[in-house]
Amino acid sequence: MGITRGQRERGEKPILDDEALYLTDNGACYCGKHCGNMARYTGRDISGQKVSKLTIADVRASIATYKWEPECETCGRKLNLIEVVK
Ligand SMILES: [Zn+2]
Numbered sequence: 001m002g003i004t005r006g007q008r009e010r011g012e013k014p015i016l017d018d019e020a021l022y023l024t025d026n027g028a029c030y031c032g033k034h035c036g037n038m039a040r041y042t043g044r045d046i047s048g049q050k051v052s053k054l055t056i057a058d059v060r061a062s063i064a065t066y067k068w069e070p071e072c073e074t075c076g077r078k079l080n081l082i083e084v085v086k
Contacts, residue, residue: 014040016051021059021070021079025049034074056081 016022016032016039023029024045032040039045054070059079063069071078 015043016040017053019077019080021054021072021077022051023054023070024051028073029054029070030074031072031077033077034072054079 014032016035018032020032021029022032022035022039024035024039025047030036035051036045039051044050056079059070059081069078
């Protein structure tokens, strides 16, 4: 992503994508903006667990399996399921 390890450790730039959705270890779902600063800058939540980025395939699987479309618990952001065809 063009950010060096040193920059990341100093927390200069968020490493999470604001537009993406992330699942935390306890199953909560947040967009990059609302993941919490710890996760935004380190990729790990305050308990030290890695947050995992949801892919479009993950979201589709969740809808198919659980009838639940993941969304940010703070702002309600959902992943854009329309894939860009290149
Ligand atoms: Zn959000």
